[in-house]
Ligand SMILES: O=P(O)(O)OC[C@H](O)CO
């Protein structure tokens with residue numbers, strides 16, 4: 001049998017990546033189902049059902065921005081204000097957030113990139129108070145991040161899909177880092193759009209219930225971070241002991 005062509009034998013490196021930005025909710029931590037459950041409960045009170053097309057529009061955004069979408073899309077103007085919605089969901093979320101878990105594949109990847117000295121940070125639409133509740137049991141993971149940018153940061157004028165949060169996150173690495181050298185990991189369509197608007201490459205790890213058309217902008221789509229191959233992006237490969 002003839003040898004395979006060389007191009008097929010050597011994996012093509014997708015982009016010259018030097019830095020990594022992680023989304024948090026739904027990517028590092030399994031907090032998205034909490035938002036879904038709470039929003040389903042609130043809508044049920046009005047005899048309505050929460051669906052994944054609405055979820056797709058809300059996820060990844062700053063709290064007040066997603067609250068406005070919720071009220072508008074559900075036709076609740078005059079019945080529930082965005083502020084009232086946030087207040088109603090707050091008590092439920094405060095109890096749930098501290099119970100969140102790290103998603104599959106996260107520890108192996110973050111440990112690997114940390115050992116490989118790839119600078120990493122987090123860019124989350126979550127505000128400071130919720131970030132503290134979600135990460136209170138996961139200090140070791142977040143200690144490997146060079147910095148964290150949150151939705152209520154003064155430099156983040158507009159939430160995802162605006163590029164603000166990713167551009168602010170890029171600026172806080174040491175030295176000047178070109179957006180084209182940054183790889184973002186995201187679960188939300190708004191987050192993927194934000195990263196592309198910032199000129200970065202994106203690996204999307206979407207919930208399987210999201211409409212497939214919402215994955216079009218991502219450079220790579222994975223069903224789990226367990227499927228991420230560092231070598232494809234020019235990072236050192238996982239050692240067999242890390243599998
Ligand atoms: O996905 P994140 O980390 O940007 O968080 C956004 C909201 O808090 C939840 O959708």
Ligand SMILES: [Mg+2]
Pocket residue numbers: 023024025026027059060186187188191
């Ligand atoms: Mg997310």
